Amino acid sequence: MTLMRFLLCLFAFVGALAAAGTLVVSIMLMLRFPPLLIAVLLACWILNRLLKVLSASIQNKPTKNTAT
Structure with a gap:
C-alpha cells in the first residue's frame, strides 16, 4: 500500500512539473x-462571450414541473 501511495504521489508530482x-x-x-x-x-474573449450567452440562455429557459 505504501508503494502504491508513493507511485501516486510521484505521478502527481511529475504531472504538476509537466504542466508548469x-x-x-x-x-x-x-x-x-x-x-x-x-x-x-x-480565443479567451470569444470563450468568455460564449459562456455569457449560454449562461443567460439557461437562466431564461423556463423549467418544466411535472408534479403539477
Whole structure:
C-alpha cells in the first residue's frame, strides 16, 4: 500500500512539473511571437462571450414541473 501511495504521489508530482513546464513554454512562445498572443487573447474573449450567452440562455429557459 505504501508503494502504491508513493507511485501516486510521484505521478502527481511529475504531472504538476509537466504542466508548469508547458505553461512556461507557452508563455515564452506567446511573448516571442505576438500573433500567437493575439490569437490566445481572442480565443479567451470569444470563450468568455460564449459562456455569457449560454449562461443567460439557461437562466431564461423556463423549467418544466411535472408534479403539477
